[in-house]
Each structure stands twice: as structure tokens, then as C-alpha cells.
Amino acid sequence: MRRLAGEEGTCFFCGEEEANVVSAPSDDNDGWRRDWLVCLVCGTSNPRRYRY
Numbered sequence: 001m002r003r004l005a006g007e008e009g010t011c012f013f014c015g016e017e018e019a020n021v022v023s024a025p026s027d028d029n030d031g032w033r034r035d036w037l038v039c040l041v042c043g044t045s046n047p048r049r050y051r052y
């Protein structure tokens, strides 16, 4: 897990700045990278995926 800084680190749900941490990304064979965002303040977790 690592902390995110700046805009990415702001929780979408509670709005706390630099509250989000993200898991190590895993790369799938289909061209998407997946990781998992968790807010340390409100505990909301959110999967993300993006092209790499």
C-alpha cells in the first residue's frame, strides 16, 4: 500500500485530502491494470482500472 498525494489522494466520498492509499497494481492479460483505493478516514474502498 502506498499513499497518494494531491488530487488522487483526496477521497471522493468524504473529501479528506491525502487520505487515500492504493494497493500494488496487478496487470491483467487484457491490457488493463487494476488496483484498489482505500480511504483511511472513512474506510471506503474503490476498485480502479486503467490502460497501461
Ligand SMILES: [Zn+2]
Pocket (backbone or CB within 6 Å): 011, 012, 013, 014, 015, 016, 019, 039, 040, 041, 042, 043, 044
Ligand atoms: Zn473518505
